[in-house]
Amino acid sequence: MAFEEPTISYNGEIREISLGKEADVTVGGETCYPFYLFEGKMPHRPVIAMDVYDSEPEEWPESILAPFADVVDDPVAWAKKCVESYGAEMIALQLVSTDPNGLDTSPEQAVEVTKKVAAAINVPLIVWGVANPEKDRVVLKMVAEACSGENLILGPVEEDVYKAVGAAAIAYGHTIAASTPIDINLAKQLNILLGNLGVSDEKILTDPTVSSLGYGLEYCYSVMERIRLAALTQEDERLQFPILANMAKEVWKIKETKLSQEDDPLLGDQTKRGILLEAMTAQLFLLAGTDILVMRHPDAIQLVRDFVDDLATDN
Amino acid sequence: MILIGENLNVMVKKIGQAIKDRDAKPIQGMAVAESEAGVDYIDINLGPAKKGGEELMEWMVKIVQEVVDLPLYLDTTNVKAIEAGLKVYVNKQGKAVVNSVMCRPERMDAQIPVVSRYDAGMVALLWGPEGLPRDAAERGVLATDILQRAVEAGVTGEDIWVDPIITPVNVQQNQLLECNQFMSELDMIAEVLAPGCRSTCGLSNVSNGAPDHLRPILNQTYMIMLERFGMRSCIVDAFDKDLHEVAHGKWPKITAVVNDVVDGNEIDMEGLDEEAKKYVKTARVLLGHSLYSDSWLEL
Numbered sequence: 001m002a003f004e005e006p007t008i009s010y011n012g013e014i015r016e017i018s019l020g021k022e023a024d025v026t027v028g029g030e031t032c033y034p035f036y037l038f039e040g041k042m043p044h045r046p047v048i049a050m051d052v053y054d055s056e057p058e059e060w061p062e063s064i065l066a067p068f069a070d071v072v073d074d075p076v077a078w079a080k081k082c083v084e085s086y087g088a089e090m091i092a093l094q095l096v097s098t099d100p101n102g103l104d105t106s107p108e109q110a111v112e113v114t115k116k117v118a119a120a121i122n123v124p125l126i127v128w129g130v131a132n133p134e135k136d137r138v139v140l141k142m143v144a145e146a147c148s149g150e151n152l153i154l155g156p157v158e159e160d161v162y163k164a165v166g167a168a169a170i171a172y173g174h175t176i177a178a179s180t181p182i183d184i185n186l187a188k189q190l191n192i193l194l195g196n197l198g199v200s201d202e203k204i205l206t207d208p209t210v211s212s213l214g215y216g217l218e219y220c221y222s223v224m225e226r227i228r229l230a231a232l233t234q235e236d237e238r239l240q241f242p243i244l245a246n247m248a249k250e251v252w253k254i255k256e257t258k259l260s261q262e263d264d265p266l267l268g269d270q271t272k273r274g275i276l277l278e279a280m281t282a283q284l285f286l287l288a289g290t291d292i293l294v295m296r297h298p299d300a301i302q303l304v305r306d307f308v309d310d311l312a313t314d315n
Numbered sequence: 316m317i318l319i320g321e322n323l324n325v326m327v328k329k330i331g332q333a334i335k336d337r338d339a340k341p342i343q344g345m346a347v348a349e350s351e352a353g354v355d356y357i358d359i360n361l362g363p364a365k366k367g368g369e370e371l372m373e374w375m376v377k378i379v380q381e382v383v384d385l386p387l388y389l390d391t392t393n394v395k396a397i398e399a400g401l402k403v404y405v406n407k408q409g410k411a412v413v414n415s416v417m418c419r420p421e422r423m424d425a426q427i428p429v430v431s432r433y434d435a436g437m438v439a440l441l442w443g444p445e446g447l448p449r450d451a452a453e454r455g456v457l458a459t460d461i462l463q464r465a466v467e468a469g470v471t472g473e474d475i476w477v478d479p480i481i482t483p484v485n486v487q488q489n490q491l492l493e494c495n496q497f498m499s500e501l502d503m504i505a506e507v508l509a510p511g512c513r514s515t516c517g518l519s520n521v522s523n524g525a526p527d528h529l530r531p532i533l534n535q536t537y538m539i540m541l542e543r544f545g546m547r548s549c550i551v552d553a554f555d556k557d558l559h560e561v562a563h564g565k566w567p568k569i570t571a572v573v574n575d576v577v578d579g580n581e582i583d584m585e586g587l588d589e590e591a592k593k594y595v596k597t598a599r600v601l602l603g604h605s606l607y608s609d610s611w612l613e614l
Contacts, residue, residue: 185485189608196613230606238608 008033010040012235014228014291017202017242019175020124021150025089027205027291028242033228034289035311045312046286048304049090049126050082051248051296054113055097055105061258063271067298075113076120083121086301092126092246092294093117098139099130107139111146118150126153126177126294128246133160144168153177155207155246159190166197177244179207182219184226184239191238205292206241212250213281221288228289242291251278252296279303286311316542316562319388319515320354320553323379325362334361334371339378349553350383358388358414358550361396368396376400380407388438388550390414394425401433412436415478416465418443418457427468436474437465438515441497447480451496454479455504458497462508472511476548477501481516483523484533484600484607491521492603498544516541518549518558521601526609535561536597539573573598 016029025047032040056073057065067086071078075093082088093114097105118125127143129136140154141164155177157165162178169176178194180186187208194204208227210220224243230236251257257274259267267273278300282293286308295301323345325331333341349357359375361368368391379387386409389400397413404411415438416426430437439461441454448454458477465475479497482490498514505512518541522533538549538561551558560566572591575582576598584592593612600611608614 183486185488185607185609188606189610192608192610192613196610234604234606236606238614239606 010232012232014240025124046291047089048301049092049294050088052078052091052093054095063274064252076116079117079121086298090124094128100135107142110139111142114143128155131156137161137164140165141168144172144174148172166194166199175203177205177207182209182223184223188238204241205244207244210245210247212254224288243289244292245285245290246294248294248296251281275300283307317548318354318562319356319358319550320349321358321550322553324360343382346379346383350385352553354553356386356388358390360390364391364393364396368393369399372396372400373403376403384408388412388414398429401435410436414438415440418461423464427465431469438476438478440478441480450493454497466509472509475512476515478515481520484521485524488607502545513547515548518551532597536594537601539570540577543577569594
């Protein structure tokens with residue numbers, strides 16, 4: 001008997017979502033598992049957004065501060081540098097200073113920074129809160145209003161804030177990153193709720209929560225993989241959204257990126273180690289189905305771009 | 316479907332207090348009420364009952380048997396307390412059932428001889444040395460082991476009630492599919508090892524964690540499905556009238572439509588009324604055809 005290649009029967013596809021004011025970037029549209037180009041289409045390559053903090057980062061290891069040393073105190077300059085020097089396809093503005101357990105800066109200040117950054121760049125802008133429902137509800141709502149028509153990507157939109165932020169996104173034309181804690185059933189439920197609220201299916205991204213390599217990544221990977229499986233082979237319409245992985249902050253806070261070589265000689269060169277951990281974490285999430293990666297180190301980003309080139313080129 | 320009433324439970328506030336006070340009245344009242352509600356067995360659940368468990372189970376069995384003739388499930392993890400209960404139990408309308416014997420060597424070694432000695436029944440709980448079995452095959456391995464040991468010790472097939480362990484659909488949908496799979500294989504296993512062997516389950520676990528108002532439809536639909544898979548009994552709230560009706564075949568239309576989904580027959584959704592549609596959707600979730608979410612009925 002001749003060998004028959006096993007084939008997967010796909011009956012669903014991921015939605016195509018346009019991001020940015022002028023629809024500058026489109027993600028999604030897959031009709032097959034990640035990079036299974038022999039079975040279907042992946043019309044848009046995964047894109048990489050670069051992290052920008054709204055205030056000078058605390059506790060970042062020197063190895064990740066170095067590429068941004070001249071701009072870390074100025075989010076606008078930082079964002080411009082990412083786009084102009086490192087070719088960032090998107091920017092992820094992390095509103096860390098709004099955290100009530102930290103600097104607790106005002107929503108007005110967050111609005112001002114966001115507006116300035118949005119005006120300074122010509123790529124889509126992700127605006128990320130601090131996962132504190134009380135604060136995020138106010139901050140993201142005000143940002144949405146002040147940046148009307150910018151088609152920002154607002155996150156994290158968790159179940160606790162989806163009504164307020166979802167309504168603001170509808171009113172002012174933004175996209176939502178629906179965040180759930182590593183649980184496929186909750187991910188589906190939140191997407192249903194957003195749909196019931198009236199958020200258009202063209203305006204939803206899924207954030208299933210991610211962690212760093214070595215810190216429970218396999219759980220996140222598995223949930224992401226199952227989301228893709230349900231979307232593509234079980235026609236689960238409420239899971240057919242592009243996936244966003246806000247992962248850089250997870251990688252650069254772990255011990256293995258923070259410890260210097262002097263502290264632990266066995267771990268080897270600190271900079272190289274951090275870059276590799278970030279790149280490997282990103283690659284794994286790409287294989288699980290991520291469409292948008294939030295990353296930091298320019299060298300890690302380059303590694304991932306090469307990886308995507310290799311996988312996405314037909315040879 | 317045989318029903319076992321779950322309401323005589325130390326976790327029920329009124330019962331817990333009565334147990335503490337050794338006040339027979341509320342306990343006997345509950346037993347009579349369960350019996351009148353039409354259950355086939357009454358489960359006496361004392362929890363871990365670490366302190367004074369023996370004396371307590373003895374007392375419970377005596378006072379419950381003073382007022383009802385139904386057979387009892389004796390439910391505690393305290394092995395000695397179970398034995399104390401069996402000692403005083405009088406077989407009026409059936410044997411007492413030990414709930415439960417886990418598939419761990421030390422538990423089986425300790426409990427199966429007791430079951431045999433007192434000519435009781437036993438729930439063979441498929442909880443292994445490594446906890447919850449990961450799939451249908453592991454359930455099969457555990458079942459084979461415990462059935463073999465029980466029969467060798469002289470327990471007859473029909474006195475063994477296999478509990479495959481039902482998991483909540485909202486967080487362990489895949490596990491539930493494995494449980495379904497195992498149930499459809501149990502007869503095959505039992506035929507060889509322990510002919511006549513029966514099965515039981517904690518039905519409401521399937522809806523644990525789901526929104527309260529949606530738990531009944533999950534429980535009802537799953538009961539219908541389990542019956543199709545060969546389940547013989549369920550431990551339930553004795554006062555859930557709908558479940559009694561389902562168990563006694565009084566919902567023929569709903570039962571038929573759920574069975575159609577289970578059997579893989581084509582369903583004409585347009586031709587169904589709203590009520591029936593809900594049961595079809597629920598059955599599809601319980602069979603893993605669609606992924607669970609709290610809003611499954613709205614899709």
